[in-house]
Amino acid sequence: MKILSIKAQAFARALPRHFQGSNYSYTHKNGVFAYATTDEGVDGVCYLGDDFGLAQSIAKAVNDDFSKILIGREISDVESVWQDMRPLVRNILADRRVTLHAQAVVDILCWDILAKVQKQSLVDLLGPKRNDAPIMAIAGYYTKQNALTDLANETRELITLGCKGMKLKVGGLSVEEDIARVRTVREAGGDAFNLAADANQAWSLKQALQFVDACSNLGLSWVEEPVHWDNDIVDLAFLRKQTDIPICAGQSEINVAGIARLIDAGAVDICNLHPGYAGGVTPWLAAAELARKNGLKVANTGEPQLSASLMLACEHGMSVEIYHPERDPCFPEYCPVFHARKNGCIGRSNLMGWGIVPRREDGSTFETKTPEVLLSGN
Numbered sequence: 001m002k003i004l005s006i007k008a009q010a011f012a013r014a015l016p017r018h019f020q021g022s023n024y025s026y027t028h029k030n031g032v033f034a035y036a037t038t039d040e041g042v043d044g045v046c047y048l049g050d051d052f053g054l055a056q057s058i059a060k061a062v063n064d065d066f067s068k069i070l071i072g073r074e075i076s077d078v079e080s081v082w083q084d085m086r087p088l089v090r091n092i093l094a095d096r097r098v099t100l101h102a103q104a105v106v107d108i109l110c111w112d113i114l115a116k117v118q119k120q121s122l123v124d125l126l127g128p129k130r131n132d133a134p135i136m137a138i139a140g141y142y143t144k145q146n147a148l149t150d151l152a153n154e155t156r157e158l159i160t161l162g163c164k165g166m167k168l169k170v171g172g173l174s175v176e177e178d179i180a181r182v183r184t185v186r187e188a189g190g191d192a193f194n195l196a197a198d199a200n201q202a203w204s205l206k207q208a209l210q211f212v213d214a215c216s217n218l219g220l221s222w223v224e225e226p227v228h229w230d231n232d233i234v235d236l237a238f239l240r241k242q243t244d245i246p247i248c249a250g251q252s253e254i255n256v257a258g259i260a261r262l263i264d265a266g267a268v269d270i271c272n273l274h275p276g277y278a279g280g281v282t283p284w285l286a287a288a289e290l291a292r293k294n295g296l297k298v299a300n301t302g303e304p305q306l307s308a309s310l311m312l313a314c315e316h317g318m319s320v321e322i323y324h325p326e327r328d329p330c331f332p333e334y335c336p337v338f339h340a341r342k343n344g345c346i347g348r349s350n351l352m353g354w355g356i357v358p359r360r361e362d363g364s365t366f367e368t369k370t371p372e373v374l375l376s377g378n
Contacts, residue, residue, distance in 0.1 A: 001117055002039045003072065004036075004038060004072075005037045008032050008033065008035075009033050010031070010055035010056040011030070011047075013028060015326065020141050020142040020143070022169060022170065022171030022199055023171070023172070026327070029327075029329060031049040032048055032059050032062070033045070033046070034062060034105045034108075045356050046105065047358070049328075050276075051302075054098050054101065057098045061099060066085055069085050069106075076114070078282060082107050082110075082283075085107070085279075100279045104279050104280040111125075111282075111354070112356070115354075121352055122313070122353060123348050123349070126285070126310075127313060128312055128313060129315040130314075132312070132346060132348070133319060134344055135165070135344055136164065136165040136166065136320070137158045137166050137321075138302070138327075140166060141169050141327075142169065142173070148184045151188075152187070153188075158324070162342075164194050164319070164344035165189075165221070166193070166196075167196045167224065167321060168182060168197050169198055170197045170202075171198075175203070175211050175214075178211065182195070191219065196223065196224060197215070197223045197224065199211075199224065200225055201232065203227055203228065208235070209242060211223070215245065216245065220245045223245050223246075224248040224249065226247070233262060233265045234265070234267075236268060240268070241266075246297070247269050250268065250271040250274075250287070252277070254277055255278055255279070256283050263294050268296065270296065270299050270318060271287055271291040271299070273300075274302065275303060281306065281310070284300065285310075288310075288314055288317075297318055299317070301321050304320055304322040304323070304331045304338075305334070308320050308338075309355070312348055334357055335354075336351065336355065337355055
């Protein structure tokens, strides 16, 4: 089976409101859809979010450069394909965010094709380790009012939506105010509610120490990226020795070596390398295996269309992290597994590949009709 064509298209969907984190804001859901056709009628499809507003450049890189490595090629060993793409990310004067995301899009597309050729889901292809995984919503974004009553209501809404937990945004107010936010969510969600806190590298070590000390009795499942990136490995290792709250980090790393450095320094309990930032699922799987060998947990943030499979293929996986549909309309729209959630969990899909079905309301696919939300990748 050989790949005949690859096409990537950028998309941007305006969100109904601004989603403010500790040091960033989202106004759109941006990303790249990619499609591939083969000579055996097996088509691949995937999409990947874009946090940097670079989707058009990413799509152009896929179409102009990365596709040349794939067209006419047999897809049987995805890791070899990934290695063959690697020279395209080594231009030191290029924007590495663009090339790594482009490599990630093609890598994810290859995994989809490989699974479909074998008539399997990604979970079955990788080897199922769990039948389901709990849903955790990345939520609690800051608002103009930052009212605790609104945060409590949001917590209860997420439970109604079918979430077993929340990864709460922190780091955007004073440490004292964020501690109050954690207490609010804990009280609204109850003791069994799976609660973590994500600072997105917003705190100094001193602030992080203050936070974990005050939250030591609030049952946090983890605190994520709690310190500034300037000296994060050293600071994370020190912080980890001072608290029983597990430390999650790795999202900002761009390769498996970065995860290895965190592990070697004793800086992390949960590794969450981002497939888009690091060039695909292939390095994510390598990092997950490295974590497993060191007795650590693994997570995947921000791309539920991937983690709905990846978390079920790892016995040491955490939750499937999703967003509220207002923050991410793509996952509920294109991934039927979202609507099959049960008892606060996402289970194994009977769809092949990643289980992504990119159809519009009229039933047309992106291949046959270009919707207004798509942008040119050329």
